Structure formats: C-alpha cells, structure tokens
Amino acid sequence: MDVLIVLMPLALGMGLLGLLAFFWSLRNRQFEDLDGAAWRGISDDD
Amino acid sequence: MTSLATDFTSFVRHKDGLAAIDLAVDGIQCAGCMTTIEKGLRTEPGLVSARVNLASKRVTVSWQDGRENPQGVISRLDEMGFRAYPFATDKVESAEAREERRLLLCMGVAAFAAMNVMLFSVSVWSGHETQMPAEMRDLFHWISALIALPTAAYAGRPFYESAMRALRAGAVNMDVPITLGVVLALAMSVFETLNSGEHAYFDGVVMLLFFLLIGRYLDQAMRRRTRDTAGHLAALRSETAVKFIGEHELSEVPISAVAAGDLVLVRPGQRVSVDGVIEAGRSEIDQSLVTGETRHQPVDAGSSVYAGTLNITGALRIRVARASEGTLLDEVEKLLARATESRSAYVQLADRAARLYAPVVHVIAASTFIGWMLFGLGWQPALVIAITVLIITCPCALGLAIPAVQVVAAGALFRRGVLLGSGDALERLAAVDTVVFDKTGTLTLPTASIANAAEIGLCDLHLAGRLALSSTHPLATVLAKSAKANDPLQGVTERPGFGLEAQHAGDRIRLGSAAHCGGDARADAAITAMTASLAERYPDASFITYRRAEHIVVFAIAQALRPDAVEAMAALRGLGLDLSILSGDRPAPVVKASAALGIEQGTADLKPAGKIAAIEALRAEGHKVLMVGDGINDAPALAAANVSMSPASAAHLTQNAADAVFLGDRLGPVVDAIRISRRARRIMIENLWLAVIYNAIAVPIAIAGHATPLVAALAMSGSSIIVTLNALRARG
Secondary structure, X not given: OOHHHHHHHHHHXXXXXXXXXXXXXXXXXXXXXXXXXXXXXXXXXO | XXXXXXXXXXXXXXXXXXXEEEEEEEOOOOHHHHHHHHHXXXXXXXXXXXXXXXXXXXXXXXXXXXXXOXXXXXXXXXXXXXXXXXXXXXXXXXXXXXXXXXXXXXHHHHHHHHHHHHHHHHHHHHHHHOOOOHHHHHHHHHHHHHHHHHHHHHHOHHHHHHHHHHHHOOOOOOHHHXXXXXXXXXXXXXXXXXOOOOOOOHHHHHHHHHHHHHHHHHHHHHHHHHHHHHHHHHHHHOOEEEEEOOOOOEEEEEHHHOOOOOEEEEOOXXXXXXXXXXXXXXXXXXXXXXXXXXXXXXXXXXXEEOOOOEEOOOOEEEEEEEXXXXXXXXXXXXXHHHHHHHOOOOOOHHHHHHHHHHHHHHHHXXXXXXXXXXXXXXXXXXXXXXXXXXXXXXXXXXHHHHHHHHHHHHHXXXXXXXXXXXXXXXXXXXXXXXXXXXHHHHHEOOOOEXXXXXXXXXXXXXXHHHHHOOOOOHHHHHHHHHOOOOOOOOOOEEEOOOEEEEEEOOEEEEEEOHHHHOOOHHHHHHHHHHHHHHHHHOOOOXXXXXXXXXXXXXXXXXXXXXXXXXXXXXXXXXXXXXXXXEOOOOHHHHHHHHHHHOOOEEEOOOXXXXXXXXXHHHHHOOOOEEEEOOOHHHHHHHHHOOEXXXXXXXXXXXXXXXXXXXXXXXXXXXXXXXXXXXHHHHHHHHHHHHHHHHHHHHHHHHHOOOOOHHHHHHHHXXXXXXHHHHHXXXXX
C-alpha cells in the first residue's frame, strides 16, 4: 500500500491543477461569450 | 432631412492613451456577421481592436485617442449594414455580472472538492468490504475534511448570506434548512472523525453544495441573458436630441447629455425626446404613445409637450423641463410609485414550501433524537441519527425543484420572444384569470399603415407613394413606406401645412389636405363624401387626399390591429381567460377594436388613474389580472396589476414597470407566456411532490439509523437528477 504515498498527492495535485486552470480561464473572461467562442474556432481567416 | 453628426463622446472611456466604447449592434445573427464586423472595423486606420460578443450582441471598439471618433465607428458599421448605438453599462448590470462570476467561481470550487472528496469516499466505502484498516479510514476522513471544510466555508456563502437575510427579516426561505443541514453535517462529521468513527458525510455536504450551485448559476445566467437583451433594445431605441449649443449652432447629442434648461429643436416627423415647454413654433403633435389618444393635438408657444410624443407639422423649439431619466408626466410618476407599493407581496412557491418544510423536518429530527434517547441509546449516537435525518431529508431536491423549472421555462419563453423581468413572474402569470389590454400600440401595431389599401388601385398607390417620398410629414412617410416607393418624382413643390404637387405624364398630381387637392365645388363635394364614409369605417384614422387630374382618392391612415390579434384573443379565451380593453382613446375606435376582436368589455377615455381604478376593482372581485400595455399612461396600471407585459416598442418607463417584455409585431408571445407558465407551475408542484415522496421513503430509513454516507450520497444525487429531468419538460 506504499504506493498510496505517491498516488494520493498525485490525485490531489491533478485536481488542484484543474481548479487553477478554471481560475485562470475565469480571470481571462473565457466564459463571457460562449456563443462567439464556439464559432471563432471554425472561421477560416484569423 | 439634414442630418447632423451625433456627438457620442459622453460614452467613451479613456485609458492609457486608448479610447474605447461599447456598442449595442442590431442585426448580429450568426458567426458570419461577427467576422464581417471585426474584419471590416480592423481596416479602419487608428482602430486598435474590435471584438464582438456574440452572446450579448455587442461590440467593444478601442482606438488611439484622437485618431477616431465614435460617430466614425458607428457610420462604418452602418455602411456594413449594422445599426449600432453606444450604451453605458449601468450599476445594476455590472452588479449582476459580478454575481454571476462569483456563482461560477463557487460552483467551480465545489466541483473540484466534490470530485476529490469522492475519490476518498469511494475508497472508504469499498474498504468496508475489504476490511480497510481503521487508521487508513481515519486518514482518508481527515483528508476529506481538509478539502470539504474550506470548500463549504467558501462555496456555501451564497446560501449562508441568503439564509441570514431571510432570518433577519423574520422569514424562512429554502436556504435556511440548507445552511442548517450543511453546518450540522460538517460538525457531526468532524466529531466522528475525531473519535475515529465509521461514518463521515463530507462527500454529501460538498455534493449538495455543488448541485445547488449549478441550479443557482444557471438561474443567474438566464436572468442576465434576458436583461442583456432588454438593455440592448433600450440602447438601440435610445433617442437623440438636437440641442442649441450656441445662438445659431446646433449639435445632435444622445438624450443622456441633455439637461434641464437646454433649448432643443424638434423637426416635423421627429419624436420629442424630452419634457418641456414650447418657446417658439406651432405644430400638431401625436400623443398616442403617452395618452393612447389617436387624434392629433394642436400646440404652440407656451404649450407643454412630453417625451414620447411625435411632432407632425412644424419645427418646435422646446425649453427642456426635465430630460433623460425624468421624462414623464408628474402624475404618472406619482401613480406609479403608489401602484408599485400596493402590489400585494406575492409569496413565491419555493418560500411557501420552505415554510412548511423547515418546521416539519426539524420536528422529525428532534423527535428522532428524543425517541432514541428514550429507547435507551446514548445521547451521542442518538444525536448522530437525528442529524442524518436532517441530511437525508435533502434540501437538495427541494432546493432544485423550483429553480430548475424556472430556468427551463424562462429559456423556453426567451426563445419565443418573451423577456421575463422578475423571477416570480412565471408563477404570477400562471395564476392569471383576466387579461386587460391597452388598445393603441398594444392591440394595434405601434406604426400606422393604410387602412383602406385594398380599395386603392395599385397605380394610384404607387404614384402617391413616389410623390410622398419628397415630404417628411409622418402621414406621407407612412404612405411612401406602404407603397414601397423608392424613386421620388422630379420637380415636386411643397406647400408647408398643405401638401405636395408635381407634374407627371402631362397630369397635375397633388397629395395632402382636402383643401390642397380640392378647389372646385365638384371635387370638394367628392372629397367630403369620401372622407365622411371612410371616417365612419375607420374612426381612428387620419386622412390624406390624392388627386391626379380629375381622379380623386382618399387614403385612411390608421394603426392596424396586430397581424395575429384575432387568433391570439381566441387562443386566450380558449385558455379560459376573461378579456377586456382599457383605453385612453376616444370611444369610437375602442368600440371598433373590441368588436373586431370579440372582446365584450371595452372602456374608453380613461386617464391613468382610471385604469388603476378599473384594475383594482377587478382585483377586489378576486380576479388575478394580467395587464398588457405600452403607453406611458399604462405604466401605473401595469404596476397595479398582478402581473404585466409590454411590447418591445413600448416607452422606456412602461417597460421598466412591466414584469415581461415581448418582441415582434405579434401577440402570440402573450399566449405562449400564459401557456408555458401554467405548465411550469404544474411541473413545479409535481417536483415538490416528488421531493415529498422521496422523503417518505428516505426518512424512515434514516430514523431507523440505517442511513450510511453511501445511502445519503445515492439518495441525494438520485433525487436531484429526477427533479432536474422532470424540470426539462417545462420546455413545452
């Protein structure tokens, strides 16, 4: 069961990483225009 | 009409040598428009950036200070085919946006915590089968506590704050049992963990918060979307005024830049955008948006005019009494304040459920505790069981039961062109049994058209339309638009106040007043006879005469009924509603409209106070009244009714007084609003019963002491999912 010493921090760390990514995207106003963002990805010019 | 460049500098924000402005843009439909606008604007020299927000249909443009001006950007957009108007984000709007961000943040934190706590909980549950050592279980509980406690402290704040507000006001809402459940469950779990107990409910608490926050966030997002659209409409309709900035110098400015004491010029055909007194000029004004009266009112120096009226014949110089915010009749303002106060405090379904739910659940939990004590169990295990009862009764399903339906139904209404202003409007709409309509601008279209178009030859209509293109008179504008004319006749002369004249294919053609087209006894008699017969059929019409050589036609220009008015009235009657009309117009047009629509009760000549009295009388008889109106004179009546709607063409003040605004030329959205809200209310009650049934099963298990954290987690998510799925049926 020694593997838990590695696995537990790893799992928590990954979760924390996700949370930080969420904070980052919120701060960068990624959720302001959900309709536009969907279309920007597929427009050919920029 | 000459057009002055409008001065929009009051909307520009300056920062670090850059200037920026937010524009509401009409006509953004798809991603294509987004690219067109952004690419089109980027070619402008001096512009730094242009970014379209497709969700809110707005564009933020910034440029280097001094190298561009707002009017330039707006006319560039105009060339591309998009009508734009600047707007200033108001305080309410930015507070809403902040609240939405905060809820999203709380939801994200709760989601992170729910996933990670579950990681340990699942291990502990499966550990029961595989004999996990007690030390390991305690360690996992401690780690769960480390995640759950800060999460609950942070992500639970929206609930704690709302519960505190309710308690301070001496009321109980659904957040009170939620808060109590969260706090007690956490306290008990910490206590259990300290004593190396077997059961801790950290996972349940965090999951509860996560589910509830999803509901809150969606609700807030829906509300903001509605408000954005409403604000957008307001910005696009925002009027400008032509202000004297010097003795002989004019500047066109947004209405927010006009102050009391300023002198403004209103040309014929323009809408008056301020309240004030006429200093010079003589004209007729159309007050239909203010009083519902369709007959034009003569005015001259010294007369008072109000925002929203339409200037018909002559240019007016108006000394502003009050501008922008305060543009309305004193009387209306006072009545509005009183009517809003008198609106009985409606108790929302959710709060009524909470009032029932909270005492029942707390009594059950207390009796469980006392029961187990009497049964001989120690106070500690008895308390643990009592708290599991509180946790399992699951404010989760109850907390979601109503908001989930509200979100789905508000979304369905949004797609049908109804913007709901207040959250409980749905429930009040569902209870309605009487619908009261204003006539002018509500049952009829806000813009006039040719009432007797079917009887007029296409050739006459076309030629009259081409002649009318040369005038800015409102009646001529309507005629030109109805005839779809686009090539003005050459050599047109205008006799102000009388009409137009031109030569065409050897004939003398004339358009205007009876006097302008008459002149000989035979023609005068013909015009009088035609006008009299038309006046009988179209009592609310204005008349305009057309003469080509000896051939005479009279056009009756009136506000036609909305295209689906008859069907909409039939549909409303089909829903079992009583219909009536309360109008400020003269009796004849009201009788005609009510006859056409099959509405038996119609009252004319009503002042705003009369409309309120009529609605209060209906309410005193126990009726639940929906008022639909658009005029400034309707605003107090809208506030006095149980629930109210107004078309998007309504005066600003009126829209603010209404619970919902509907878009487009049709009355269908009114029918949809009642149908969908009734269905939504039915589903809300179903959901509450589902929650009751769930509790009837779960509570005995908890009282018996068999509610382990695994059972609690399954029960909570299961019931929440059932309630949410049922709510989806409200799309209908």
